[in-house]
Amino acid sequence: xxxxxxxxxxxxxxxxxxxxxxxxxxxxxxxxxxxxxxxxxxxxxxxxxxxxxxxxxxxxxxxxxxxxxxxxxxxxxxxxxxxxxxxxxxxxxxxxxxxxxxxxxxxxxxxxxxxxxxxxxxxxxxxxxxxxxxxxxxxxxxxxxxxxxxxxxxxxxxxxxxxxxxxxxxxxx
Numbered sequence: 001x002x003x004x005x006x007x008x009x010x011x012x013x014x015x016x017x018x019x020x021x022x023x024x025x026x027x028x029x030x031x032x033x034x035x036x037x038x039x040x041x042x043x044x045x046x047x048x049x050x051x052x053x054x055x056x057x058x059x060x061x062x063x064x065x066x067x068x069x070x071x072x073x074x075x076x077x078x079x080x081x082x083x084x085x086x087x088x089x090x091x092x093x094x095x096x097x098x099x100x101x102x103x104x105x106x107x108x109x110x111x112x113x114x115x116x117x118x119x120x121x122x123x124x125x126x127x128x129x130x131x132x133x134x135x136x137x138x139x140x141x142x143x144x145x146x147x148x149x150x151x152x153x154x155x156x157x158x159x160x161x162x163x164x165x166x167x168x169x170x171x172x173x
Contacts, residue, residue, distance in 0.1 A: 022053040027071040030059040043074050048107035050077055050085040054096065057083055061100035065116055070097045078103070078118055086118040091131070100132035102164065113137060113166070122166035136161045 026041030040052045050072060052060075060079060068079045076095035077085045089096040089104040089111070096103045102113040104123060111122035113132070122172035128140040143157025161169050 024072050026056060028069065029061055031061045044072065048087040052079065052083060067116065069128065080118055084118045086114045086120070087116065100130045100135055100164065102137065104129050104131065122162060127157060136163060
């Protein structure tokens with residue numbers, strides 16, 4: 001009979017969970033406060049969504065729809081009370097407003113649209129997009145953003161219309 005020698009196993013206590021890291025500063029107005037910059041506020045995922053430090057999420061000033069606005073890096077983001085976020089375009093020095101239930105959401109140079117739950121309802125595949133109007137959004141492929149410093153507009157490309165579900169529909173810009 002042969003005996004099998006096994007190494008002695010040592011039991012150790014489970015490791016402490018890693019400290020959450022929130023390396024990005026945020027610019028927002030806490031409930032009842034003034035606009036300010038807060039360090040160690042957020043971390044950003046590869047898809048552009050943010051993870052907010054719990055203390056900052058609790059301090060945001062949410063509107064009747066359950067949305068708050070926060071600025072991180074060069075982008076505005078909408079935030080829901082449950083922590084869900086979505087990057088949105090800038091319009092007049094603020095977050096792109098919802099028009100017909102859609103807001104433009106840009107990430108890595110491509111634009112789509114989110115709804116008020118912050119779900120991406122029209123994929124980020126366009127090079128340019130205008131806010132929805134009368135149930136449709138004007139979007140372009142191959143256009144580029146240009147401007148004179150204060151004002152910006154899209155030039156070139158092929159323009160088309162999309163409905164609220166993202167279906168491309170006939171019609172001219």
